[in-house]
Amino acid sequence: EAGVTQSPTHLIKTRGQQATLRCSPISGHTSVYWYQQALGLGLQFLLWYDEGEERNRGNFPPRFSGRQFPNYSSELNVNALELEDSALYLCACRVSGNTIYFGEGSWLTVV
Amino acid sequence: DQQVKQNSPSLSVQEGRISILNCDYTNSMFDYFLWYKKYPAEGPTFLISISSIKDKNEDGRFTVFLNKSAKHLSLHIVPSQPGDSAVYFCAAQADPYQFYFGTGTSLTVIP
Numbered sequence: 001e002a003g004v005t006q007s008p009t010h011l012i013k014t015r016g017q018q019a020t021l022r023c024s025p026i027s028g029h030t031s032v033y034w035y036q037q038a039l040g041l042g043l044q045f046l047l048w049y050d051e052g053e054e055r056n057r058g059n060f061p062p063r064f065s066g067r068q069f070p071n072y073s074s075e076l077n078v079n080a081l082e083l084e085d086s087a088l089y090l091c092a093c094r095v096s097g098n099t100i101y102f103g104e105g106s107w108l109t110v111v
Numbered sequence: 112d113q114q115v116k117q118n119s120p121s122l123s124v125q126e127g128r129i130s131i132l133n134c135d136y137t138n139s140m141f142d143y144f145l146w147y148k149k150y151p152a153e154g155p156t157f158l159i160s161i162s163s164i165k166d167k168n169e170d171g172r173f174t175v176f177l178n179k180s181a182k183h184l185s186l187h188i189v190p191s192q193p194g195d196s197a198v199y200f201c202a203a204q205a206d207p208y209q210f211y212f213g214t215g216t217s218l219t220v221i222p
Contacts, residue, residue, distance in 0.1 A: 006154075026113045031208070035150075035212070040199065041214060042214035042215050043155070048208075048209070050202060050208075055208075056209060094208055097208075098143040098160065098204055099160060100157075101157060102154035102155045104153055105152075105153070
């Protein structure tokens with residue numbers, strides 16, 4: 001069984017551009033969580049999707065948005081990129097009731 | 112508002128000795144706690160968890176202790192090995208399926 005997969009592994013964008021990151025949860029599981037890990041910081045909760053709906057979002061500006069598709073894969077969009085958006089973006093999937101499993105992450109660099 | 116706190120950014124331990132990583136939380140509604148291990152450039156991997164109805168859970172060299180009255184949990188690694196060198200994140204879960212992470216503790220095990 002494949003784990004959580006994320007793409008791209010690395011992405012370099014210019015300030016003001018838009019970035020799109022993708023995530024596929026573990027097959028058969030419907031929930032997707034997005035977290036940001038900026039340099040020197042912990043895992044900051046961004047968004048949670050389940051069954052195609054946004055269930056909760058963290059304390060991030062509206063230019064961070066996303067969606068979940070019918071096949072439960074998910075997309076995170078960051079508009080009007082700022083330098084401080086440079087971070088590792090992690091996607092996770094809840095498999096058993098109380099545990100989430102992470103993908104390898106997507107590194108976003110804004111220059 | 113950081114509901115899960117790991118006050119020690121780093122910890123160094125000699126190989127073979129015990130590593131103790133600490134975590135404090137503020138929300139008494141948290142009912143499940145998890146530890147994740149993260150190597151550089153990889154996603155976090157699930158290590159061990161504990162329900163709020165227990166005060167201890169063991170898995171091989173790893174033991175998690177929960178003190179609900181103090182809102183404190185700790186991860187013990189015995190004996191510590193160089194391969195344990197990583198960043199360790201504490202996480203807490205509140206209903207419904209919302210996960211909050213600490214800022215991480217970087218463990219270095221010295222051979």
